[in-house]
Structures are given as structure tokens and as C-alpha cells.
Amino acid sequence: SPRVLSGIQPTAGSFHLGNYLGAVRQWVALQETHDAFYMLADLHAITVMQDPAELRANTRLATAQLLAAGLDPERCTLFIQSHVPEHAQLAWVMNCLTGFGEASRMTQFKDKSARQGADRASVGLFTYPVLQVADILLYQAHEVPVGEDQRQHIELTRDLADRFNGRFGPTFTVPKPYILKETAKIYDLQDPTIKMSKSASTPKGLINLLDDPKVTAKKVKSAVTDTDTVIRYDVENKPGVSNLLTVHSTLTGAGIAELEERYAGKGYGALKTDLAEIMVEFATPFRERTQQYLDDPETLDSILAKGAEKARAVAAETLALAYDRVGFLPAK
Numbered sequence: 001s002p003r004v005l006s007g008i009q010p011t012a013g014s015f016h017l018g019n020y021l022g023a024v025r026q027w028v029a030l031q032e033t034h035d036a037f038y039m040l041a042d043l044h045a046i047t048v049m050q051d052p053a054e055l056r057a058n059t060r061l062a063t064a065q066l067l068a069a070g071l072d073p074e075r076c077t078l079f080i081q082s083h084v085p086e087h088a089q090l091a092w093v094m095n096c097l098t099g100f101g102e103a104s105r106m107t108q109f110k111d112k113s114a115r116q117g118a119d120r121a122s123v124g125l126f127t128y129p130v131l132q133v134a135d136i137l138l139y140q141a142h143e144v145p146v147g148e149d150q151r152q153h154i155e156l157t158r159d160l161a162d163r164f165n166g167r168f169g170p171t172f173t174v175p176k177p178y179i180l181k182e183t184a185k186i187y188d189l190q191d192p193t194i195k196m197s198k199s200a201s202t203p204k205g206l207i208n209l210l211d212d213p214k215v216t217a218k219k220v221k222s223a224v225t226d227t228d229t230v231i232r233y234d235v236e237n238k239p240g241v242s243n244l245l246t247v248h249s250t251l252t253g254a255g256i257a258e259l260e261e262r263y264a265g266k267g268y269g270a271l272k273t274d275l276a277e278i279m280v281e282f283a284t285p286f287r288e289r290t291q292q293y294l295d296d297p298e299t300l301d302s303i304l305a306k307g308a309e310k311a312r313a314v315a316a317e318t319l320a321l322a323y324d325r326v327g328f329l330p331a332k
């Protein structure tokens, strides 16, 4: 079956609603139909300063959340990036194929380095997308399930795969982004023109899945909409309402048209009250399951150990091929 690979940075503590609806939810679905590899991107995490104890705790917490969300280690390979040294090794080769200007044009780098200042931004942050390229190509992934904000990194992956294959002969599968239109970008509840994110959202605009459900309900109920009263999906003119409809529709399976009909003549309050309840119903068992996994570190470790072993088997084979293609003399 076709292969997918994706990753998430294990640094944020709680996943937010954008991570879940934009990516993790698709990962859960794709493990049924694809040979799926999912990764805690701890190498990416240290491109900005991390406290070591916090990084360790957050990596466990992120693993527990992925399992709580429905990843099944019998159906997918779940592993930690730093457990597979081939990521850093292939990244070096890919760095040598990437233009300096090409890397400079990556928008996430430009945003993050602008926020930090040129002298504080690390070279690791600069070369972050190239490490992501290596992540994907090592597994010969056909598709990469992510949110819209990762599209440019997948484009770079395609370019570098083509470049390598052109220069050294067919080696890497050229992957496609797997981005669902409806959930490609989940918006901030207070400013529905920006994406929900740990760094840009205010606390009220950001739904953390592990928040106290009461807090979550409150945030949904105070979401910014517009001065109109009609519940209609219209991203241009009604971004706030459209975002709420998207979240409702994805969590309940109800179609957008069906929801527009259901809420016809009712105010925004009705939609928000229902959605608050839906969110609480989703988040409560999610929190409980996450805690259960955290309480059982031995199971967690053994899942990650098996995952690393499976991942390394694939990654080592691809790296050996790539090393051979570039002309490295094999160690005898």
C-alpha cells in the first residue's frame, strides 16, 4: 500500500485544535489505508531554544496525545526523529543540494527569524525545511498529510527529490502534499483572519485540547463572529462563522449545508452553545486517554522502541542508496 509520512513538533505541550483537525485527524484515518509513518520531530524542536527537561516531558506528552487521538501502534509506525540518526545524515546531503537563496525564501523561516532577530535565529532554523525534506524522502513517502502552512516545505521536498533524481539517477519517490481543503487552515477564534497557532494566537483565540473543558467551552462561546446574524459558510465575508461551521462539521460529520439549514433563523448563540458542547464531548475523553498513557511510561517507551526499530529499517536502506548514488565509498 502507498506510504505516508508526517511529523509534529513535540514542544507545545497541549496540541491545539488546528494541529488536530489540520493534521492528526487525517493521520488516524490514513493508518487504515496506508503504510503510515508518524514522527515526533524533536530535531526540529531544538531549532529554537528548549529547556531539556521540558523537551523530554513534552515529547512524552505529545506521544501520549497522538495515541489518545487514535494512532494505533499496530497500524502505524510511531517514532521519535532523534531515535533514527539517518534523518540528520540525509539532511546533510540535502543541504548540499539546496541553494542558499532557495532556503532564504522559505516563508516560515522568514517569519520566525524576523520575530527572533537575525543574530538570535540559529542556522538550524535556516536549514529546518531541508531536515523536513530528509524526513519525507527517507521513507519514500507518496503523500504527506499536513496543514496548509506546511505546503511550501512539501514543494521544496518535491524540488529536491527531482534534483537529486536528475543528478544521480532515480532514488527518491517524489511526494505529494495531502491537505484537506476543509481543514487546511483552522483559524484563531478571536481573529479569524489568522491561523490558530501557539505563537500568534492570544490565549482566548487558541483551543488547547488538554485545557479544562470549562475553559474551552468559554472560549468557543466568546468566539469573534460578525455584526450580521446569518449562519452561512462564507470565508471571505464571514470568516469567524465559517471557522465555527468547519469545526462543527468535522467533529460531528454533519455537512456544512446541513448545518446552515439546521441553524437557519437561529442566532450565533445557538451555534456557539452547541459547538461548545461538542468540543467538551470531544476533549474530555481525549484528556483522560492522554493521562492514561502518561501514567504508563513503560508502554509508551516500548511503543517508541518498536517504532524506532521499524523506522530505522526503512531509513537505513534509503540512506545507503543515497550515499552510494552521491559517490561515497562504502565502509568495508
Ligand code: TYM
Residues within 6 Å of the ligand: 005, 006, 007, 008, 009, 010, 018, 019, 020, 021, 022, 023, 024, 041, 044, 131, 132, 135, 136, 144, 145, 146, 147, 148, 149, 150, 183, 184, 185, 186, 187, 195, 196, 197
Ligand atoms: P507543527 O508541529 O507546527 O504542526 C503539526 C501539524 O499541524 C498542522 N497545523 C494546522 N493545520 C490547520 N490549521 C492550523 N491552524 C494548524 N496549525 C498547525 C501543521 O500544518 C502540521 O501538519 N514542520 C512540521 C513538522 C514536521 C513534518 C516533517 C511534517 C517535521 N518533519 C515531515 C511533515 C513531514 C511542523 O512544525 O508542524
